Amino acid sequence: MKRGYSFPMVFGGTVIAATLLCALLAPMILGYSDDIVMTRSMRAPGAEYWFGTDNLGRDIFVRTLSGARNSVIVGIGVAGLTLLIGTAFGLLAGYFNRLDGAIMRMMDGLMAIPGVLLAIALAAILGSGLYTVVIAIAAPEIPRTARLVRSVVLTIREMPFVAAAISVGSSTPKILLRHILPNAMPALMVQATFVCASAILTEAVLSFLGVGTSPDIPSWGNVMAGGRQFFRVAPWVILFPGIFLSIFVLAINLFGDALRERGDPMLSGRRA
Amino acid sequence: MARFLLWRLLSTVPVMLTVLVVIFLLLHLGPGDPAATLAGDNATPEQIASIRARLHLDQPLIVQFAIYLRQVLSFDLGVSVFSNRPVTTLILQRAEPTLMLATTTTLLSVIVAVPAGIYAAKRVGRFGDYVVMGLSAIAFSVPVFVLGYLLMQSFAISLRWLPVQGYRPLSAGLMACLTSLTLPTLALTCLFAALVARITRATMLDVLAQDYIRTARAKGAGRFRILIVHALKNIGVPVVTVVGTSFAALLGGVVVTESVFNIPGAGRLTVEAILTRDYPVVQGVMLVFAVILVGVNLLVDLSYTLFDPRIRHGGAR
Amino acid sequence: MTDPLLEVRDLRVAMNSGRTQVLRGVDFDLAEGRTLCLVGESGSGKSVTAAALMDLLPPHARIDAATMTLGGRPLAGMRRAARDMAMIFQDPMTSLNPVLTIGYQLREALQLKERVSNDVAHARVLDVMRQVRIPDPATRLAAYPHQLSGGMRQRVMIAMALIRRPRLLIADEPTTALDVTVQAQILWLLQELQRETGTAILFITHDLGVVAEIAHDVAVMYAGRIVERGPVGEIFRDPAHPYTAGLMAATLDHRTANDARGERLVELPGTVPVAGEAIPGCAFAPRCAYAVAACATTPPEWRSLTRAHGAACPHFRAQQMAEGIAR
Numbered sequence: 001m002k003r004g005y006s007f008p009m010v011f012g013g014t015v016i017a018a019t020l021l022c023a024l025l026a027p028m029i030l031g032y033s034d035d036i037v038m039t040r041s042m043r044a045p046g047a048e049y050w051f052g053t054d055n056l057g058r059d060i061f062v063r064t065l066s067g068a069r070n071s072v073i074v075g076i077g078v079a080g081l082t083l084l085i086g087t088a089f090g091l092l093a094g095y096f097n098r099l100d101g102a103i104m105r106m107m108d109g110l111m112a113i114p115g116v117l118l119a120i121a122l123a124a125i126l127g128s129g130l131y132t133v134v135i136a137i138a139a140p141e142i143p144r145t146a147r148l149v150r151s152v153v154l155t156i157r158e159m160p161f162v163a164a165a166i167s168v169g170s171s172t173p174k175i176l177l178r179h180i181l182p183n184a185m186p187a188l189m190v191q192a193t194f195v196c197a198s199a200i201l202t203e204a205v206l207s208f209l210g211v212g213t214s215p216d217i218p219s220w221g222n223v224m225a226g227g228r229q230f231f232r233v234a235p236w237v238i239l240f241p242g243i244f245l246s247i248f249v250l251a252i253n254l255f256g257d258a259l260r261e262r263g264d265p266m267l268s269g270r271r272a
Numbered sequence: 273m274a275r276f277l278l279w280r281l282l283s284t285v286p287v288m289l290t291v292l293v294v295i296f297l298l299l300h301l302g303p304g305d306p307a308a309t310l311a312g313d314n315a316t317p318e319q320i321a322s323i324r325a326r327l328h329l330d331q332p333l334i335v336q337f338a339i340y341l342r343q344v345l346s347f348d349l350g351v352s353v354f355s356n357r358p359v360t361t362l363i364l365q366r367a368e369p370t371l372m373l374a375t376t377t378t379l380l381s382v383i384v385a386v387p388a389g390i391y392a393a394k395r396v397g398r399f400g401d402y403v404v405m406g407l408s409a410i411a412f413s414v415p416v417f418v419l420g421y422l423l424m425q426s427f428a429i430s431l432r433w434l435p436v437q438g439y440r441p442l443s444a445g446l447m448a449c450l451t452s453l454t455l456p457t458l459a460l461t462c463l464f465a466a467l468v469a470r471i472t473r474a475t476m477l478d479v480l481a482q483d484y485i486r487t488a489r490a491k492g493a494g495r496f497r498i499l500i501v502h503a504l505k506n507i508g509v510p511v512v513t514v515v516g517t518s519f520a521a522l523l524g525g526v527v528v529t530e531s532v533f534n535i536p537g538a539g540r541l542t543v544e545a546i547l548t549r550d551y552p553v554v555q556g557v558m559l560v561f562a563v564i565l566v567g568v569n570l571l572v573d574l575s576y577t578l579f580d581p582r583i584r585h586g587g588a589r
Numbered sequence: 590m591t592d593p594l595l596e597v598r599d600l601r602v603a604m605n606s607g608r609t610q611v612l613r614g615v616d617f618d619l620a621e622g623r624t625l626c627l628v629g630e631s632g633s634g635k636s637v638t639a640a641a642l643m644d645l646l647p648p649h650a651r652i653d654a655a656t657m658t659l660g661g662r663p664l665a666g667m668r669r670a671a672r673d674m675a676m677i678f679q680d681p682m683t684s685l686n687p688v689l690t691i692g693y694q695l696r697e698a699l700q701l702k703e704r705v706s707n708d709v710a711h712a713r714v715l716d717v718m719r720q721v722r723i724p725d726p727a728t729r730l731a732a733y734p735h736q737l738s739g740g741m742r743q744r745v746m747i748a749m750a751l752i753r754r755p756r757l758l759i760a761d762e763p764t765t766a767l768d769v770t771v772q773a774q775i776l777w778l779l780q781e782l783q784r785e786t787g788t789a790i791l792f793i794t795h796d797l798g799v800v801a802e803i804a805h806d807v808a809v810m811y812a813g814r815i816v817e818r819g820p821v822g823e824i825f826r827d828p829a830h831p832y833t834a835g836l837m838a839a840t841l842d843h844r845t846a847n848d849a850r851g852e853r854l855v856e857l858p859g860t861v862p863v864a865g866e867a868i869p870g871c872a873f874a875p876r877c878a879y880a881v882a883a884c885a886t887t888p889p890e891w892r893s894l895t896r897a898h899g900a901a902c903p904h905f906r907a908q909q910m911a912e913g914i915a916r
Contacts, residue, residue: 105286105287105290106290108286108287108290109286109287109288109289109290109291109293109294110290110294111520112287112288112290112291112520112562112565112566113291113294113295113558113561113562113565114520114521114523114524114527114558114561114562114565115520115521115524116521116523116524116525116527116528117523117524117527117542117557117558117561118294118558120527120542120543120546121298121546121554121558122298122301124546124549124554125298125299125301125309126301197413201413201415204415204417204418205415205416205417205524205528208415208417208528208531209527209528209531209543209546210543210546210547211546211547224415224417224418231421231424231425232429235421235425238417238418238421239418239421239422242414242415242418242421245415245418246410246413246414246415246418247413249413249414250409250410250412250413253409253412253413254409257409482683483678483680483683483684484683484684484685484686484687486645486678486684487678487684487685487686487746487749488686488697489645489669490643490645490669490675490676490678491669491670491675491697491698491701491702491749492668492669492670492671492672492701492702493670493697493701497701501689501697502686502689505688505689506686506687506688508688579688580687580688581687581688581733581735582687582733582735
């Protein structure tokens, strides 16, 4: 069952690779031609404009492809930031008993606020740049990662090789980073895929509600947000970026699931 | 049992305290003067100064937090900057649609997802399993608002079966209310049911591999009996847990769904408040949602005692 | 001797839809009121044999037997509830459902087999609980498994088996998970119950100490086959298969180390062949000190020593005798 490459792995991998390629190359190939041309506004999808145009006459196909770039940046950025901070908290809470209670209660408190709501509020307060949006989305994701890392640390630190490392005088940071962290990596990689997927969805929601990145930084979310008012007459403005986003998120989720299934048996079945 | 209750109640105190700190600090996170932020872009210096004084923004942070805490504990969530009305009143006015939507979605999700998850577990590795898991993966990957618009486009605009947007309150009749909630509930259920189905399946697989299921088989219990009597009660705890923990995702989804379908609920109130920079309202709604979430998780923990005699008798798990 | 209660001839089981052969032709009989111990290392096929009799194998397993009858009725295709047998499992901690009361689980065992009213069932439950010496049965009815000790739970498992008044009781390592003192109590209880009810017991174990205490007859399994079979006294006194002899020597060694538990106990040089491997000759040949060239290629012939005692090894006895003469 775990031999070779399963369908989800191949599908997920291919879509992810293709999207990353688009994200990298689209601006060069298309020459960023999402100009505002009022004379061609609200065209239905057809031979000329494959995905139609929006109210300002911008080509949705071009905007969808170039939107991939910022959505991917948000996804990867949030995954990276979450992992970095979440891992730090998790390591500290898991290894130092004194910090455990304080850190984990803080994480519980953060988790008690619905994630999307916290992200919306943070995004509204911090402003609508790409990086502030990344921070706003990452904040609610941190507790889950911290919990995951902590649970791994709690298991690993009881293992003989940790006692051995301590007995030969390894420093605490070295034990944490060299002996304990690598054991948490497989679970963290899986977690990273899920955070990335959920971040792309959250970014879309933020843009949709009007607190995401500003419209001159196209992302799948704010391309769709632009079509909100005209949904009844021009549904394609939401539909096509929505389909792209969904397929990409689906690919990441499937890839993450496949990763988890092949992963370390010790970590499988553990719910973050 | 009583000790478990007491311990569980006490454990919510630090959590709520953290929530309050986070919500309180939110206002001070942004760049610039919070009083100016609150007053809006076109405010005169006098207006800003009056807001600063009214909200005690001229005091040290710790004093401000103490004042905030005292207010909250006396159920005073402040006054809306935009409409000058108490935040509690605003939230109560908007509570009904949100509660209705959350309830219908939870019910529908459990009704759909628990059997689907059990079915997938029974057919694990076969076609039925792939269908359920595939659908749940897809439902999980489509943004709620895209789903909402798709449903709206097909069932309301093209087929004209259901109202496009808006909400009919309960006072207009239960049927009218439920009809207006059909599409939002469907959209939100897709997301929520996907979560519940996945966990139900995983838990069911765990349970079906247990020794006591083999014992039941050895007795000659049929498939149905094994499922209903021997397995279902054992998946109660994890499934209720996932319903509780995904409730956060549900509340987040409510915010979005209410905006898509123009439902005047607490979620929509938040979005309006954020767009008008009405921070007391934003903080108020966040606090109320957090209290609901903590409360739901408290209920979930208490419901464990219904399902699991080991917890009921205070034994080790 | 009258007709045996349980008759098994050439029982074969293959897992993974027939690809992995785990039982390669098992023959044995079991008479009413007797206890047969199936002995062997883990992986030898003891538990698979029991599971095949109880129809508890996973769906991908293929069962195939020339004869498999209980009281003259073929077991193949018979509903589990209709089988005149019951089974006790290894771990009483996990084999009882944690969320159902003891009373419910006992009553269910009865009512799945016989259509009796709840009143009658209640009385029978209390009877059987007394029979397995559970003190204060009326209050224990409402108890959940976690409120009982390991020994008590195994008594409940036994009661659950007995309440159906089975003609055959299968016990799959029922004492392995218990403390030594509790182990002795449970063995004693099983023997008492057998005297009272006359049930036949198929007892699966890897512990020769347990065998010595409870068995009338012994069947030694190796790699999916029975390699030696006979009355317990004869087998202990006079093993006719090198594997049996090795098992006993290994057990004696370990007994001195005072470790009466754990599957690791019987440790012989070499390893059990992988299930599913094709074995043309004797499966034990690679580990056997007495093996000759032919052992690896031709199936070993069955040699009877007495009417009831025999082994699948034509060389061992001959060589031992030769050694005895030489000495």
